[in-house]
Amino acid sequence: ATPAATMVGTTIGAGNGVLFKGGDVLERAKDVDTVVFDKTGTLTEGEMELTDVVVVDGTMADGGQLDRPEGLTDDEVLRLAATAERGSEHPLARAIVEGARDRGVDAGDADGFENVPGHGVRATVGADTVFVGNRKLLRDVGIDPSPAAETMERLESEGKTAMLVARVSGDGDSGGELVGVVAAADTVKGSSAAAVSALRDRGVDVMMLTGDNERTARAVAEQVGIDPANVRAGVLPEDKSDAVEAIQDEGRRVMMVGDGVNDAPALAVAYVGCAIGSGTDVAIEAADVTLMRNDPLDVVKAIRVSDATLAKIK
Ligand code: ADP
Numbered sequence: 001a002t003p004a005a006t007m008v009g010t011t012i013g014a015g016n017g018v019l020f021k022g023g024d025v026l027e028r029a030k031d032v033d034t035v036v037f038d039k040t041g042t043l044t045e046g047e048m049e050l051t052d053v054v055v056v057d058g059t060m061a062d063g064g065q066l067d068r069p070e071g072l073t074d075d076e077v078l079r080l081a082a083t084a085e086r087g088s089e090h091p092l093a094r095a096i097v098e099g100a101r102d103r104g105v106d107a108g109d110a111d112g113f114e115n116v117p118g119h120g121v122r123a124t125v126g127a128d129t130v131f132v133g134n135r136k137l138l139r140d141v142g143i144d145p146s147p148a149a150e151t152m153e154r155l156e157s158e159g160k161t162a163m164l165v166a167r168v169s170g171d172g173d174s175g176g177e178l179v180g181v182v183a184a185a186d187t188v189k190g191s192s193a194a195a196v197s198a199l200r201d202r203g204v205d206v207m208m209l210t211g212d213n214e215r216t217a218r219a220v221a222e223q224v225g226i227d228p229a230n231v232r233a234g235v236l237p238e239d240k241s242d243a244v245e246a247i248q249d250e251g252r253r254v255m256m257v258g259d260g261v262n263d264a265p266a267l268a269v270a271y272v273g274c275a276i277g278s279g280t281d282v283a284i285e286a287a288d289v290t291l292m293r294n295d296p297l298d299v300v301k302a303i304r305v306s307d308a309t310l311a312k313i314k
């Protein structure tokens with residue numbers, strides 16, 4: 001495009017809350033044939049709220065009900081989870097800690113805390129080690145998550161992120177026990193479905209990339225109109241950029257849309273990286289375009305401004 005057309009396009013974009021970092025990205029955007037959305041904070045509001053606390057007795061092989069003289073109550077499961085999560089900045093951790101507070105459950109102090117990226121947290125609470133996270137987190141330390149399988153599946157098919165709570169007692173005589181499940185949910189942004197449908201009308205393929213599990217991801221995909229076959233779930237933070245590269249290796253021109261620190265490398269390798277304005281600075285720096293209104297529909301606007309700018313030179 002001519003410098004004048006580029007300037008007009010950049011100005012029109014800015015007036016619509018779409019900030020292009022340069023003339024070349026303004027030209028590229030119209031050629032995007034695949035838009036890959038991050039889920040949390042991009043298609044959803046990114047404000048997780050605690051929805052469920054379920055006691056699970058990990059010692060019951062058949063998953064049935066039993067008298068649990070030594071079992072924990074809901075509040076005790078929640079207290080363990082909140083105590084372990086207090087040191088984490090993750091949106092899921094905040095949902096658990098705030099949810100506990102709202103229910104009048106005081107989180108205790110953890111003596112040690114470790115983030116396990118893409119999996120959960122582990123904390124030292126008194127003589128015990130407490131784990132809160134996904135199935136893999138528990139399997140990796142030899143705790144069987146299967147007694148909670150049905151509970152997990154039910155919550156996930158409701159689009160919630162379900163997390164296992166387990167502890168290993170300090171005396172070391174019990175291996176580790178699963179004590180419960182907590183779940184958090186996020187609301188899908190009001191315009192996510194409209195954005196997906198406008199992109200599809202244009203012939204652009206729409207995909208979702210998330211660290212969250214398959215079942216939750218699919219439930220959210222269904223709400224916004226993304227084909228379940230186009231969902232890439234359980235992608236570890238360090239693997240998101242590889243996932244985008246793999247899609248581009250099929251000859252596609254990908255616009256990646258994301259908000260998190262986790263998304264930054266993927267935004268950088270994408271043909272066009274598009275950051276949500278309320279997202280982290282790292283994501284905004286890595287991206288070529290920033291959507292100031294945090295509205296997924298502005299993805300469509302970015303492509304249209306690019307179309308219009310290039311049309312002017314013909
Ligand atoms: P996303 O890409 O959705 O932001 P992450 O890669 O951060 O997800 O995490 C992937 C999964 O790991 C989460 O869906 C959750 O099951 C688990 N997880 C991550 N962090 C935590 C945490 N602080 N507490 C519990 N579970 C967590």
Ligand code: MG
Nearest residue numbers: 038040041260
């Ligand atoms: Mg995100």
